[in-house]
Amino acid sequence: MTKISDIFGKELTVVNVGLTSMAESVADQDVKTVHLDWVPPKEGIRRLRVTKSGVNIDEANQQVVDRIKKALPVLVGMGIARDVIPGMHDRMILHAGPPIEWERMCGPTRGAVMGALIYEGLAKDSAEAEKLAASGGIEYAPCHHHHTVGPMAGIVSPSMPVFIFENKTFGNYAYCTQNEGLGKVLRYGGMGDEVYARLKWMETDLYPTLDRALQSLPDGIDIKSLIAQAMHMGDESHNRNRAGTSLFLRAIAPAMARTCDDRERLAKVIEFIDKNDHFFLNLSMPAGKAALEPAEGIEGSSIVTVMARNGTDFGIRLSGMPDRWFTAPAGEVEGLYFPGFTVKDANPDIGDSTVTETAGYGGFAMAAAPAITQFVGGSPQMAIDSTLEMYEITFDEHPGFTIPVLNFRGTPLGIDVRLVMETGILPKINTGIAHKEPGVGMVGAGILRAPEKCFRDAYDAIAELC
Amino acid sequence: MTKISDIFGKELTVVNVGLTSMAESVADQDVKTVHLDWVPPKEGIRRLRVTKSGVNIDEANQQVVDRIKKALPVLVGMGIARDVIPGMHDRMILHAGPPIEWERMCGPTRGAVMGALIYEGLAKDSAEAEKLAASGGIEYAPCHHHHTVGPMAGIVSPSMPVFIFENKTFGNYAYCTQNEGLGKVLRYGGMGDEVYARLKWMETDLYPTLDRALQSLPDGIDIKSLIAQAMHMGDESHNRNRAGTSLFLRAIAPAMARTCDDRERLAKVIEFIDKNDHFFLNLSMPAGKAALEPAEGIEGSSIVTVMARNGTDFGIRLSGMPDRWFTAPAGEVEGLYFPGFTVKDANPDIGDSTVTETAGYGGFAMAAAPAITQFVGGSPQMAIDSTLEMYEITFDEHPGFTIPVLNFRGTPLGIDVRLVMETGILPKINTGIAHKEPGVGMVGAGILRAPEKCFRDAYDAIAELC
Incomplete structure (x- = not known):
């Protein structure tokens, strides 16, 4: 057989781009080869670089991720939703995900709306609640339209207490209810x-x-720092919040001991937090929301700054088009089910908790949380592979959130719809699973991909500008 | 060149044992090879199987590890050392490691002894303390001789409060002081x-x-369970105890809230624990001691049930010879030093905290704690490799302590001196580093191997029985 080096009459070094089999056949001939991991963009996907108005998309994206990285979300206080959430009123109910009216709401969202109306004293039972909910007398709005995020159905009703976050770098606020448990x-x-x-x-x-x-802690509690620490303790701060919940308790318990004059109440509050490893989710989520909002509205950016589901639709918003939702039907979750429940009971993907992946942690940091696989399924290797894969579709890495097992590499940050479409890799999310009927509750937890259509539509919208 | 397959006239599959280079030269000739990872025992090391009295060493060892695995160490209460530690009296001081007299004690142990005498009110300053310490008026004994373990110098003086552990499976007790911080x-x-x-x-x-x-918790606190949980949260429960400390606080805080009538004191106690991520070390250590003692005294066993250092000598004891110490000079620690200190300031290896490695966690579970490398040095890969290496010298794996990143494999359990000598692999330990002079304190943390001599002597002692 003629060797390549014979043809060229000298020693060669070959750079191979794309298919590894090409490199292997050259390497078999003792030619030094360097392999570049590269795949051509998918059909019909051109690289978008500059908008017609002259905006360099990479530069716009850099601004977006720089703002997210600079964010300093701090828990500064609490209040009642109607008093503190801008635009909230006595007949308003906020929900997770993109906008949706009662008629299209999924079972768990309906159940949560009806439950909230009963909790508020606006209805005495579910029949009355359903009637009121469908009457037009209640205004529904996405949490995301009110600087708020809500896990799963994400229902916020006027009397609910909420955590108040301030992004100390930019001065914006975000809100979230307290976590109830599983x-x-x-x-x-x-x-x-x-x-x-x-x-x-x-x-x-x-x-x-x-x-x-x-109120006794003038500096509040730095939740960004707690997320970073928890990531060294096996949390990814979406579906594993054991360390975050522990660290939050450590941070607030001395102040609670000093300010609570009822020993039994204090004990019960600590027990409630201790018995709910997801307590910290409702702190990691608004931390993400507070970090992401200042990154909205950067002209020409192809970075996703909102990603949320209402159980019917999955929706994203881009920094460059902050008021436009790109939606697609919410997906099915592959997961581990509680005894007595199966995939047939499951509602499609739901909740604002994907704010964590959007902000550079959650499912994107799953490599930091191998034990999460006992809750959402999969293997520790899958958890590591998931994070590695997400680097392919993110614009940057978050230096504030590092993953020990990846040699303290920063987490994948800034979902770029261009990279999603070029690679065909869809964001990977881990999530709880709600029963599809109103009234039942949680039935499991699992993993899924975001639906392609949102990203394709968002890509097309950017492409139109170019 | 003649090919191997030509010689034999047919396709071959070769099983290669030992050196991989042999397999490679065969594989180069397109012969299917299976490589067995095996090295011959070191020179002069014969495999010890049965004692002259007819005890099968493997069977004895199986009994030892079964007892350790069945252990259920629970924190059941507290007390003052003189009141609760068997054999303790008003002029006794317990120390870490094998037996040692004042004259041979290292600097930090001397400092701790003198400090304890001042704390006890037996001396008013260090000069008086030194005189009393050297006078023969104080009885020194290893913690290990009194069902006790102590980190670093490991000094326990009569007035010190100690945690009381009960191994619920076997009914034995173990003791340890409270951790002071770094x-x-x-x-x-x-x-x-x-x-x-x-x-x-x-x-x-x-x-x-x-x-x-x-006292208000009739079932005590199950520390084995907390160690197991902490191992899913990035702790190895020797030099990383951040999760363990958090989980302990979660477990005891409600009871403290109910039983402490002084709000400021409660706040200060919680703050003290919160500010000391090593608080849990003094719970993980006696948990190990309580688990190991019932495994002592199994005739013919070559498993290490005590491994401890007094800063001068490193010592081990075997289950099969529970009253005999095998000692060697304590080693130098490679580590990360606090600003202003270097290896020249370091005392040799010290403390009973190697009870954790002996019981199947600590340095042996370092794969579970990649972030520990920021404290003791090394890389996350080194942490994983350390654990994988320790499987080579341990008799079993601990099903109660699992490492997520190793696909929930049980930790290496039961150091077998036969395997140590056959493989030449010495136990790997992570540890804090004390200043070599009395009075100074901690100067860093690092990693080292146990000295070979203890294991060789212990092996020889077993060999004499065979």
Whole structure:
């Protein structure tokens, strides 16, 4: 057989681009080869670089991720939704995901809306609640339109206490309710007296105890730092929040001890937090929202700054087009189910908790949280591979959030719709699973990809500008 | 060149044992090869199987590890050392590691002894303390001879409060003081008014608050479970105890809230624990001691059930010879030093904390704790490799302690001196580093191997029985 080096009459070094099999056949002939990992953009996907108005998209994106990296989201206080969330009023209910009217709402969102109306005292039972919910007398709006995020159904009603976050770098605020725990809870569409009683206790006991403690901490609690620390303790701060919950308790417990004059109430508050490893989710989410909002509205940017689901639709918004939702039907979740439930019981993907992936942690940092696979399925290797894959579709890495097992590499940050379309790799999300019928609650947890259509439509919208 | 397959006239599959270069030269000839990772025992090391009295060593070892695996160490209460530690008296001081007299004690142990005498009110300053310490009026004994373990110098004096552990499976007890934190602290040989004041506060405030809380918990606190959970949260429970400390606080805080009537004291106790990520070390250590003692005394066993250092000598004891110490000079620690300190300031390896490696966690579980490398040096890959290497010298794996990143494999359990000598692999330990002079305290943290001589002597002792 003629060798390549014979043809050229000298030693060669070959740079191979694309298919590895090409490099291998050259290397077999003792030719030094360097392999470049590259695949051509998918058919019909051209690289978008500069808009017609002259904006360099990479530069715009750099601005976006720089703003996210500079963010300093701090828990500064608490308040009642109607008093503190801008635009909130007595007949408004906020929900997760893109805009949706009662008629199109999925089961768990309906259940949570009805449950919230009963909790608010606006309806005495589910029949009355359903009637009111469908009457046109309630204004529905996405949490995201009110600087708020809500896990799963994401229902925020006027009387609910919320955490108040300030992004100290940019001065903007974000809001989120307190986490109820797992199982039959409102955010999973759970209804029933125990759900309303828990919500009431969270309003009358949990909230004032946390609130008073926070009032005694003039600097608030730096949640960005807690997320970063928790990432060295096996959390990814979306579906694993064990370390974050622990660190939050450590941060606030001395202040609670000083400001709570009822020993039994203090004990119950600590027990409530201790028994709910997801307590920190409702802190990691608004931290992400507070970090992302100042990065919205950078002209020409192809970075996703909102990614959220209402259980019917999955929606994204780009920094460069901050008021436009690109939506697609919400996907099915592959997951681990609680005993007695199967995939047939599952509602499609739901919740604003994808704010964590959008902000550079959550599912994107799954490599930091190998033990999460006991909750959402998969293997520790899958968790590592997921993070590595997400670097392919993100514009940057977050130096504030590092993953020990990847040699302290920063997390994948800034989903770029161009990279999503060029690579064909869709964002990977881990999530809880709600029962599809109103009233039941949580049935499992799992993993899925975001639907392609949102990203294709967003890409096309950017392409039109170029 | 003649090919191997030509010689034999047919396709071959070759099993290669030992050197990989042999397999490679065969594989180069397109012969299918299977490589067996195997090295011959080191020179002069024969495989020990059965003692002259007819004990099968493997069977004895299996009994040992079965007992360790079945252990259920629970924190059941607290008490003052003189009241609760068997054999303790008013003029006794316990220390880490194998037996040692004042004359041979290293600097940090001397410092800690003198500090303890001042704390006890038996001496008014260091000159008086030194005189008393050397007078013969104090009885020194290893913690290990009194069901106790102590980190670093490991000094336990009569007035010190200790945690009381019960191994619920076997009914034995173990003891350990409360952890003081890092820096200038007694266990690192630190001396000075702030050291004694802290110890006094730990006796008058911390201890009663924890003790009263524990008294209200009839089942105590299951520390084995906390170690297992912490291992899914980036701890290895020797030099990384951030998750363990957090989980312990979560477990005891509600009880403290209910039983402490002084809000400011409660706040200070929580703050003290929160500010010391090593607080849990003094719980993970006695948990190991409680687990290991029932595994002592199994005839013919070559498993290490005690491994401890006093800063002068490193010592081990075998299950099969529970009263005999095999010692060697304590080693030098390669580490990361605090600003202003270097390897020249370092005392040799010291402390009973190697009880954690002996019991199947600590340095042996370093793969679970990649972030520990920021404290002890090395890389996350080194942490994983360390654990993988320790499987080579351990008899079993601990099903109760699993490492997520190794696909939830159980930790290496039961150091077998036969395997240590056959492979030449010495146990790898991570540790804090004390200043070699009395009075200074902690100067860094690092990693080292146990000295070969102890293992060789222990092997020889077993060999004599065979």
